[in-house]
Amino acid sequence: MTAVPVVLLHGIGGAAWGPTLPALAPAPVLDWPLPGYAGTPLLRETSFPAWATALAARLDAEGIARADLLGHSIGGMLAQEFALAFPERVRRLVLYATTPAFGGRDPSFAERFLAERLAPLDAGKDMAALAAETLPPMLGPAAPPGAAEAAIAAMAAVPAEAYRATVRCLATFDRRAEIARIAAPTLLVAGERDPLAPPRTMERMAQAIRDSRLVVLPGAGHLAHLECPDAFNAALRDFLRAAREDAAPSPAPATEP
Template sequence: MGCIRTGKGPVLVLVHGFLSGLSYWHKQVENFSSHFDVIALDLPGYGGETRTTGPARIEDFADCVLHQLDKLGVENFYLMGHSMGGMIAQEIALKAPDRVTRLVLYCTGPNGRLPGRFEPLEESIRKVCERGTEEPARYTVPTWFTLGTEDPDCQEGIEMALQVSRQTYINGLKAMGGWSAEQRLGSIRAQTLVLWADRDRTYMWQQPEALWKGIKGANLAVIPQCAHNAHLEKSHVFNQIVFDFINRRDG
């Protein structure tokens, strides 16, 4: 797994989502690196790791992240996951509860089948199998931005998605569709922030609501007038919310 590490302060691990890569976090790495030892990872099959085939199970992604952190000598860390990366983050928090200090679950949910998504996962898989990845990537990524293709970060997102192989694309959709934490949320012990954008077309409100209600003591923040990639659309607001949560003194 490829990664970047800034090397200052307590460790903050960033886990990207489907069709993305560590470069998706560039506005967060720039902001947080003066306060944290930021570790952003390319998941297998994505970003700079497209020569490998991504796994078809969320649990396997979580194991890959934990293995990489072990190699880096990281024991305890703050953890933020976006979209599919938020599912991976939930799995990490369940697998290694003593290592995750605080948890940010961003535009994600506990139901991997993504009820209410702009199209069912099965339809996306069918299109990729029949037509390849280019057409689905070109219409999927714009749904992550309020302005669609007019957003200045959209084209880079499309180009990154186009680098993902057909099998990794299919495996990622299958990984999400075959995973759920709905019955396990009560076992997440880390202090948690659920962060959602009110125009997200991938994770409908019932998903962050389930996280907020299912994880004991979870905090909730909603960024208005943003879509699935709020961390790019309104990075200043996003970064401040995350920073305040991580640095909050309870009691």
């Protein structure tokens, strides 16, 4: 039996999945960069529907009919978008440190967010400086030093043009009215100290998605896969192992001699 691939969808700061890969074995892994990241071109339109369509095209090109999706932060928003647009292509879903909508209901929040996130670039700073400024407050108090270093290195490699386009796209996301339609078994992973996707928000998501469960990682912030990789990986292994066991063929009945 061929293992179902796992598609990794990174956050706005780029991919730093190294500590996560051991938890995904033996499944093949597709680390799909958001358009504009990792040397890929921006799409003509930067939007969640356009990203979902581009991801579907990549799966077609790879010969992948169905996959497990693991999405972090904005990647978790894309995972929701994809699961709603292409439900037949998602076996299992991991929504990690993400929300069903950007911000609150106050339109001025988006304006303030965009101004704050883009201000360092507008002031002439590069992505490395922006990363060093914005990432540390996202981590939990017990995060090891290597977590911040890995996250900053990943974000420093993101082209500024791609980051600008992606931040603006982030501010458009709202699938609160649709997430109850997600049919795939879903694991939600929250960091207890995550300031961007707090457990109470992810608990409401878990209540809305019918076949789901929530794991809260004690002390973790927004980058739990780097802050506490052992605990994060254990949650993934349990969830994906259950999928493999469900898919395993039943043993043939014993025959009388």
